Amino acid sequence: MRQDPAEYDTRYWRIRGPRGRGRIKGLFGIPSPGYPMYDVAIIGGGVVGCAIARELSRYRLRAVLLERQEEVGFGTSKSNSGIVHAGHHASPDTLKGRLEYRGNVLFDSLHKDLDFGFRRIGELLVAQEEGELPVLERLKRQGEAKGVPGLEMWDRERLRREEPNLSYRLVAALHAPTAGVINPYEFAFALIESAVANGVELKVCCPVEGIEAVGGGLRLRTPQGPVEARFALNCAGIFSDQVAGMLGLKDFSIRPRKGEEYMLDKRLQGLVRHLIFPVPTPASKGTLIIPTFDGTLMVGPTAEDTDDRGDLTTTYEGSDKVFAFIRRICPSITERDTITEFAGLRPVSDTDDFIIGPTRVKGFINVAGIQSPGLTAAPAIAEHVLGILKGERLPLEPRDDFRPRTPGTPHFAALDPEERERLIAEDPRYGRVVCRCELVTEAEVHRAIDHGARTLDGIKFRTRAGMGRCQGGFCTTRCMDILAERLKKPFHEITKRGEGSWIATPMTDDA
Amino acid sequence: MLGRLEKKYDVVVVGGGPAGMGAALGARDSGAGRVLILDREPDPGGILLQCVHSGFGLHYFKEELSGPEYAERFLAKVVDRDVDVVPDSYVSGIAVDSDGSKRVRLMGAAHGIRTIQARSVVLAMGCRERTRGAIRIPGTRPSGVLTAGLAQKLVNMKGVLPGRRVVILGSGDIGLIMARRLTLEGCEVLGVFEIMPYSNGLTRNVVQCLEDFGIPLQLSTTVAYIHGRERVEKVTVAPLGPGFKPEMSKARDIPCDTLLLSIGLIPENELSQSLGIELDRITGGPEVSSTLETSMPGVYACGNVLHVHDLVDFVTNESLLAGRFAGERAQGIRRPADNIHLVPGDNVRYCVPHTLSPEREHTIYMRSKKAMKPCVLRVGNLLEKKLRFVVPAEMIMLKIKPDLLERFQGDSLRIDIHEESGGEEPHG
Numbered sequence: 001m002r003q004d005p006a007e008y009d010t011r012y013w014r015i016r017g018p019r020g021r022g023r024i025k026g027l028f029g030i031p032s033p034g035y036p037m038y039d040v041a042i043i044g045g046g047v048v049g050c051a052i053a054r055e056l057s058r059y060r061l062r063a064v065l066l067e068r069q070e071e072v073g074f075g076t077s078k079s080n081s082g083i084v085h086a087g088h089h090a091s092p093d094t095l096k097g098r099l100e101y102r103g104n105v106l107f108d109s110l111h112k113d114l115d116f117g118f119r120r121i122g123e124l125l126v127a128q129e130e131g132e133l134p135v136l137e138r139l140k141r142q143g144e145a146k147g148v149p150g151l152e153m154w155d156r157e158r159l160r161r162e163e164p165n166l167s168y169r170l171v172a173a174l175h176a177p178t179a180g181v182i183n184p185y186e187f188a189f190a191l192i193e194s195a196v197a198n199g200v201e202l203k204v205c206c207p208v209e210g211i212e213a214v215g216g217g218l219r220l221r222t223p224q225g226p227v228e229a230r231f232a233l234n235c236a237g238i239f240s241d242q243v244a245g246m247l248g249l250k251d252f253s254i255r256p257r258k259g260e261e262y263m264l265d266k267r268l269q270g271l272v273r274h275l276i277f278p279v280p281t282p283a284s285k286g287t288l289i290i291p292t293f294d295g296t297l298m299v300g301p302t303a304e305d306t307d308d309r310g311d312l313t314t315t316y317e318g319s320d321k322v323f324a325f326i327r328r329i330c331p332s333i334t335e336r337d338t339i340t341e342f343a344g345l346r347p348v349s350d351t352d353d354f355i356i357g358p359t360r361v362k363g364f365i366n367v368a369g370i371q372s373p374g375l376t377a378a379p380a381i382a383e384h385v386l387g388i389l390k391g392e393r394l395p396l397e398p399r400d401d402f403r404p405r406t407p408g409t410p411h412f413a414a415l416d417p418e419e420r421e422r423l424i425a426e427d428p429r430y431g432r433v434v435c436r437c438e439l440v441t442e443a444e445v446h447r448a449i450d451h452g453a454r455t456l457d458g459i460k461f462r463t464r465a466g467m468g469r470c471q472g473g474f475c476t477t478r479c480m481d482i483l484a485e486r487l488k489k490p491f492h493e494i495t496k497r498g499e500g501s502w503i504a505t506p507m508t509d510d511a
Numbered sequence: 512m513l514g515r516l517e518k519k520y521d522v523v524v525v526g527g528g529p530a531g532m533g534a535a536l537g538a539r540d541s542g543a544g545r546v547l548i549l550d551r552e553p554d555p556g557g558i559l560l561q562c563v564h565s566g567f568g569l570h571y572f573k574e575e576l577s578g579p580e581y582a583e584r585f586l587a588k589v590v591d592r593d594v595d596v597v598p599d600s601y602v603s604g605i606a607v608d609s610d611g612s613k614r615v616r617l618m619g620a621a622h623g624i625r626t627i628q629a630r631s632v633v634l635a636m637g638c639r640e641r642t643r644g645a646i647r648i649p650g651t652r653p654s655g656v657l658t659a660g661l662a663q664k665l666v667n668m669k670g671v672l673p674g675r676r677v678v679i680l681g682s683g684d685i686g687l688i689m690a691r692r693l694t695l696e697g698c699e700v701l702g703v704f705e706i707m708p709y710s711n712g713l714t715r716n717v718v719q720c721l722e723d724f725g726i727p728l729q730l731s732t733t734v735a736y737i738h739g740r741e742r743v744e745k746v747t748v749a750p751l752g753p754g755f756k757p758e759m760s761k762a763r764d765i766p767c768d769t770l771l772l773s774i775g776l777i778p779e780n781e782l783s784q785s786l787g788i789e790l791d792r793i794t795g796g797p798e799v800s801s802t803l804e805t806s807m808p809g810v811y812a813c814g815n816v817l818h819v820h821d822l823v824d825f826v827t828n829e830s831l832l833a834g835r836f837a838g839e840r841a842q843g844i845r846r847p848a849d850n851i852h853l854v855p856g857d858n859v860r861y862c863v864p865h866t867l868s869p870e871r872e873h874t875i876y877m878r879s880k881k882a883m884k885p886c887v888l889r890v891g892n893l894l895e896k897k898l899r900f901v902v903p904a905e906m907i908m909l910k911i912k913p914d915l916l917e918r919f920q921g922d923s924l925r926i927d928i929h930e931e932s933g934g935e936e937p938h939g
Contacts, residue, residue: 316756473642497741
């Protein structure tokens with residue numbers, strides 16, 4: 001499976017040779033020991049790493065993204081509130097405050113090119129008492145100063161008219177029309193797909209286990225062999241301080257802040273039309289009501305600091321807190337409506353801001369501490385990092401063959417009858433329903449695999465098969481069958497989300 | 512005929528499990544000419560296909576059959592009676608025209624998107640299992656937490672095991688049957704934990720699937736925490752204290768790799784709801800008249816989509832009836848409207864059907880709220896029946912003769928179950 005280094009190397013020379021960039025041979029003064037030298041290695045395939053990869057793919061560079069899990073986007077990037085913030089929440093004195101609004105603006109063109117689930121449904125920051133009104137006013141001024149368009153104060157009557165299911169006790173709201181909801185995992189998948197289509201290499205199941213400075217570059221130790229690069233971007237999320245620590249860099253630390261989220265039954269669809277935010281606290285933006293892109297309501301997140309970087313547990317305390325809070329804002333939501341819950345970890349740095357920039361190790365650049373609004377800021381972070389690389393003298397020559405558009409895959413459930421008919425006529429597998437709760441067809445499962453799904457969760461996050469009210473009770477075996485057939489693996493080798501998460505085991509022969 | 516799809520039918524049945532096949536036969540028995548079954552799976556038979564254990568058909572075929580055998584016999588009968596069966600077809604909606612006729616919209620790999628005309632429709636979509644989300648067990652989200660029915664499918668249809676060291680939460684019948692099945696396959700079943708103070712499965716299953724294999728059943732106990740990052744590593748079980756909350760001071764950990772959930776079944780009424788059909792809050796199924804007609808005229812319901820049954824034979828009886836009335840209606844035969852409402856009284860959780868007519872004999876299906884023995888079942892002041900015991904897990908079936916109802920003056924008939932001596936109410 002692993003390519004023979006020598007052969008790989010030859011290919012590398014062949015590819016690079018004709019471009020005549022003249023900085024290949026004897027690059028940085030180190031003769032390559034048989035491994036390819038990349039211009040940039042991205043450590044971590046969350047939305048931030050994927051956004052940077054996609055941005056880099058516009059240029060004539062050799063870039064690689066190393067992801068420790070079986071698929072990209074399987075960490076914090078898939079377990080968050082799925083919100084593209086309007087940009088008025090964070091102070092412009094912080095880096096996150098500056099990149100948040102720019103990120104929001106960049107989403108329009110990204111959405112057009114990459115076709116992931118994204119819609120600007122607008123946000124309402126609701127005040128539960130008169131005493132909170134000054135906060136709303138302050139955030140409105142802060143947003144306007146940054147250029148956030150359309151911010152508007154709604155009085156009680158307007159709020160009731162627009163959101164009749166919210167508590168009548170609410171006194172006012174700040175409306176931000178450019179806030180949106182997004183399927184964050186689709187965003188990560190679309191970014192990496194576009195990056196790979198434009199020449200970035202992706203290595204999955206490839207955790208970085210050690211880093212050393214060699215000559216003018218960095219050598220990253222991985223289970224798939226060493227990877228050498230002139231620049232390494234530390235996009236390792238909740239592990240980014242540990243990755244920096246591999247080079248003896250100890251100037252920041254990450255403490256995960258856990259957020260629990262609760263998905264509600266689809267019958268509540270339409271209960272609220274906007275993202276509903278309470279007045280924020282220093283630790284978080286508070287507990288929200290999120291009408292997700294797919295129409296399912298979600299409530300959360302909590303905000304609990306934890307020392308365990310694998311702590312993705314949900315708790316009685318968390319759910320009690322979420323529902324007790326939400327009931328005050330939207331009385332018709334109860335915990336009995338829950339169909340599933342999950343938790344994610346915000347990589348909160350000890351500076352409480354994004355940490356983006358070069359370090360004292362030449363070529364090693366941190367892109368760390370990307371907590372909320374990291375998803376919103378991701379496209380702007382990518383821009384910002386490209387600027388840093390340029391400042392570090394990485395030549396950025398645009399590729400003339402860059403293809404910005406990657407068509408998304410059709411979601412059958414979202415199509416009108418004529419389109420459905422056309423698809424079935426083209427491919428009868430569109431007529432075969434695999435997941436009845438979310439109306440996912442066999443063709444979509446195949447498309448998901450074509451687009452990189454390797455696990456049951458990979459299928460789920462691309463198609464929604466298994467996300468509905470039966471939570472995979474009916475479709476699990478169908479999806480596993482298709483995966484087994486396509487990946488040419490035995491049925492029992494299909495996993496939920498990669499190594500260790502096996503679903504079935506063979507029967508003992510002597511039974 | 513298998514796979515044949517016409518444009519117009521007298522009766523269209525949604526679902527090809529035991530209820531759907533029973534309804535199709537009932538419709539043919541009534542004289543309806545054109546009958547169609549639409550099933551979303553590649554093979555009709557519904558959940559029977561994964562129930563390889565025996566115990567089916569004792570009432571209906573007078574023989575002990577396995578699930579697939581029961582399904583096969585029925586399918587043969589259905590096809591033999593010239594019913595059209597289209598598998599792999601998904602009903603996406605039903606519309607009702609002003610003249611009462613129905614248009615059933617379906618899609619499938621073989622036929623694309625089609626709209627079929629129907630005079631009557633029988634809903635027989637069955638039920639689904641409650642999942643972890645519905646009871647919100649705290650902890651991690653590893654693989655290895657699955658419903659008992661999915662485990663049954665893995666073992667019986669895919670020939671693989673869901674795990675090797677298994678804890679079962681909930682004592683529903685599928686969980687009990689899987690406890691035995693997995694033990695026979697060499698797995699270690701470490702215990703069945705039930706949140707209620709009584710088993711939710713049939714007594715015969717508790718005896719044959721747990722007691723005979725020495726598998727412990729602990730009542731009033733729940734799984735309070737799931738551990739393990741990628742795969743289940745252990746679960747914490749705890750007895751329930753006041754307010755149904757687990758008492759963590761008495762909790763203990765059980766190392767295991769699998770947690771099966773058998774915590775209840777939910778009738779799949781999303782299609783019914785889209786039609787605006789009235790549902791019963793307790794059963795989760797449609798409210799039906801004594802002809803098993805829902806609040807939407809010409810739309811009938813039977814089997815687990817109506818209320819969750821314990822035995823497939825009862826499903827079959829109910830479905831034959833629903834099919835018969837649906838078939839009659841398609842031929843223009845109308846029955847007198849029901850004029851008696853059934854009211855679940857003391858220790859009665861629900862009754863199906865919801866209304867009766869003095870015109871004919873009825874079978875009433877009901878469940879008790881709690882266990883009682885010995886006890887008396889009273890239907891208004893019309894009827895008293897002594898029962899050796901009642902438990903919520905076992906459906907009670909009661910036949911009522913028309914002459915009894917003819918004597919009844921009034922519009923609401925209350926059904927109570929009282930302890931035989933010194934009951935909750937004095938004897939009237």
